[in-house]
Amino acid sequence: MREAQGLVQAYAGRTVLDVDHLRLEPGTRLAVVGPNGAGKSTLLRLLAFLERPVAGLLTLEGRAVESARQRRLARRKVTMVEQRPFLFRGTVLENVAWGERARGASQGDAVRSALDALNLLQAKTLAARNAQGLSEGEIQRVAVARALATSPDVLLLDEPVAGADRAAQHALYTAIATTQGRRSMAVCVASHQLEDAYRWADRILALLGGVPTPVTPENLFRVELPPGESHAGLKHVCVGSIEVAAATDKTGPAILAVPPTDIFVSREPLAASARNVFSGRVTRLSHPRPGVVHVAADVGVELVAVITEEAVRDLGLVPGGPVVFSFKASAVRVF
DSSP: OOEEEEEEEEEEEEEEEEEEEEEETTEEEEEEEOOOTTSSHHHHHHTTTSOOOSSEEEEETEEEEEEEEHHHHHGGGGGEEOSSOOSSSSBHHHHHHHHHHHOOOOOOHHHHHHHHHHHHHTTTTGGTTTTTGGHHHHHHHHHHHHHHHOSSSEEEETTTTTTHHHHHHHHHHHHHHHHHHOOOOOEEEOOOOOHHHHHHSSEEEEEEETTTSSSOTTTTEEEOSSOOOHHHBBBEEETEEEEEEEEOOOOEEEEEEGGGGOOOEESSSSSOOSSSEEEEEEEEEEEEETTEEEEEEESSSSEEEEEEEEHHHHTTTTTTTTEEEEEEEEEEEOO
């Protein structure tokens, strides 16, 4: 088990991550989500013992990991695949077998592990290919296969499906599930693919400005709050091509968030007290788990609402069809 307490990281005196507590137990599937600059990659690098935090404590199997030697030993139990992984010269098979060979495995054992990992990711046909001639999506798959081949206790993946098509994404998450079925490996994935994160993970950690937040990245916008006092407790904030009413007295740069569960979805404007009413078109319907639908709509900016499958049927919502999103000014969170 890996645990972090009071974990803080800073660069050039600027704090970029501040996580009070985090546990990664065997078998965990944790998705770390958030906008660019939220601290996702920094968190993964700390959990991989590739960086030393400016404050806080990391433990592995109940033992503190502090010295350079302790971090070096801990890295044998964890493997991280970065967002832009590096492949060595040579074939794909040689690349995937490298990790096991570096850990002292025989050539035969390393090759068997490499072929098994490639097969899990439906990438066995790449084995004889030159690693330098792969596409971005293929590089990601090979790098993940190389990580799986080392049988880590903890697997950390930074945007592993950023350049992958849907088939490759499905292969990745299936490979992780298969591997976890064989042994209790903890997996932590940093991703912008929220639909996949909700469907695949058993825990979600949302970061905003390096700090955990209960608000997930849907409907999260950087805004400039106008100066002066609010009118009747409200300020009107430009978000893309729309103007959102928010209950706040803050001014200047801020983060504005609208929880998807606080948005009312209809086909026509509702006779209600909601200050924010926007008409648009459905852009997609996704099903992160049974009975729940994420409705994305273009209302001048893209907003996402969460409703039931029954509500989708009752409203007759389809991609390209009309929709109205409504939410109260008090539902808008400002950070």
